[in-house]
Amino acid sequence: MGGAMLARWIADGADPANIVAIDPGAPDVPAGVTLVAAPPEGRPDVLVLAIKPQLLDAVAPSLASTNPDVLVSILAGVEEATLAAKIPARAVVRAMPNLPVAIGRGVVALHTTSDDARVRDVAEALMAPLGLVEWIADEALFHAVVALSGSGPGFAYRFIEAMAAGAAALGLPAAMAERFAIATVEGAAALAADSDVGPAVLADRVASPGGTTRAGLDVLDHGAAMRRLVADTLTAAARRSAELAEAAR
Ligand SMILES: NC(=O)C1=CN([C@@H]2O[C@H](COP(=O)(O)OP(=O)(O)OC[C@H]3O[C@@H](n4cnc5c(N)ncnc54)[C@H](OP(=O)(O)O)[C@@H]3O)[C@@H](O)[C@H]2O)C=CC1
Ligand SMILES: O=C(O)[C@@H]1CCC=N1
Known part of the structure; x- marks a missing residue:
């Protein structure tokens, strides 16, 4: 670093x-x-x-x-x-x-x-x-910051990897799947940074009624699966930060 x-x-x-x-x-x-x-x-x-x-x-x-x-x-x-x-x-x-x-x-x-x-x-x-x-x-609050922005790129890379692997499993050539996954996340983040509405509204804008995105979001949202997984991920990282603080005292 x-x-x-x-x-x-x-x-x-x-x-x-x-x-x-x-x-x-x-x-x-x-x-x-x-x-x-x-x-x-x-x-x-x-x-x-x-x-x-x-x-x-x-x-x-x-x-x-x-x-x-x-x-x-x-x-x-x-x-x-x-x-x-x-x-x-x-x-x-x-x-x-x-x-x-x-x-x-x-x-x-x-x-x-x-x-x-x-x-x-x-x-x-x-x-x-x-x-x-x-x-x-x-x-x-630094423990939360370590988890979100400090470790966050690592979590974002896992998500990109998973997007690419999912697309490759659907038949897209692996290298193309990775290029598209990176560009998709980069573009989505840039649009969110430039937008006057939040990510929840943007997600709804992508999801045409009765369309493909809603079908996919329904999987991520079922039982708050995505939120729970990410919350558990950040909690583990924040907990580790607190352990490092304790060990260093
Ligand atoms: N990686 C990240 O994304 C982030 C890391 N951090 C923090 O940055 C710090 C470093 O993490 P990271 O870069 O991942 O780890 P690394 O192990 O890659 O970097 C640690 C560096 O310290 C050097 N080093 C080892 N011993 C000494 C010494 N006695 N004197 C001076 N330098 C020494 C290492 O050299 P050598 O390789 O030769 O042992 C290495 O270059 C950590 O405290 C981490 O919490 C914070 C935010 C983000
Ligand atoms: O993994 C780590 O401990 C460091 C701190 C935040 C990102 N990397």
């Missing part, structure tokens, strides 16, 4: 000479970005933490002397207070991005208890090139 954010920042015009990536694993980084195995001397303006939540305790001591102006954490679950207790920083901002930030079409939720307007400005300016950016005042 850190790599996806970095790729977008550079595509948006950030100067790679101003960016230092800290990763002992020596991954590929964009040209001009300095890659180091351990934090260099000096105090960064912004430190973006993009390790797995389970690595926090192992990595935090190595960051203890960095003392950034703003620590931005994208760790699922892990709370602002936990981060503040483990990594000294003037301010901590939690961010929950998602994978489409790589093309500037992501969602980034932000949270901080800092009342310093400059901290909020820095976080907003950093995230603006990544897509839709919104502040969440109540940190407890």
Whole structure:
């Protein structure tokens, strides 16, 4: 995820000479970005933490002397207070991005208890090139955000896969089925984003009376099958986020 954010920042015009990536694993980084195995001397303006939540305790001591102006954490679950207790920083901002930030079409939720307007400005300016950016005042809602927009692309890809597999089972060549499924979901989402009515109304507009869509929607709606499946899916993801928070405390 850190790599996806970095790729977008550079595509948006950030100067790679101003960016230092800290990763002992020596991954590929964009040209001009300095890659180091351990934090260099000096105090960064912004430190973006993009390790797995389970690595926090192992990595935090190595960051203890960095003392950034703003620590931005994208760790699922892990709370602002936990981060503040483990990594000294003037301010901590939690961010929950998602994978489409790589093309500037992501969602980034932000949270901080800092009342310093400059901290909020820095976080907003950093995230603006990544897509839709919104502040969440109540940190407890971050579990829902992780489930919806953080994990959501994974769930959307499963749906696309299932659409394509369903069409292939009806005889469409598999590659064409996948192309059509992706373009259908992309177009449907773009229309919804551009529309002044909600998705329920749009679904009804697709469903001609007595037609094909209604026959299909009746399957999804029977016993609220789709709603229940998706609610269970998001609940499982949110529960996991809470477990990660608890484990990191
Ligand atoms: N994937 C997603 O869509 C999203 C992920 N997140 C959050 O982003 C974080 C990363 O997730 P994800 O990208 O999926 O996981 P990855 O395992 O792909 O990324 C973690 C990265 O951290 C590196 N790393 C490991 N140890 C260290 C260390 N000691 N110091 C610095 N870097 C280290 C890893 O390197 P190596 O591979 O060499 O071990 C790897 O590049 C998680 O906290 C997750 O909750 C948030 C929103 C969305
Ligand atoms: O699966 C995960 O834990 C991360 C957080 C949100 C998306 N990916």
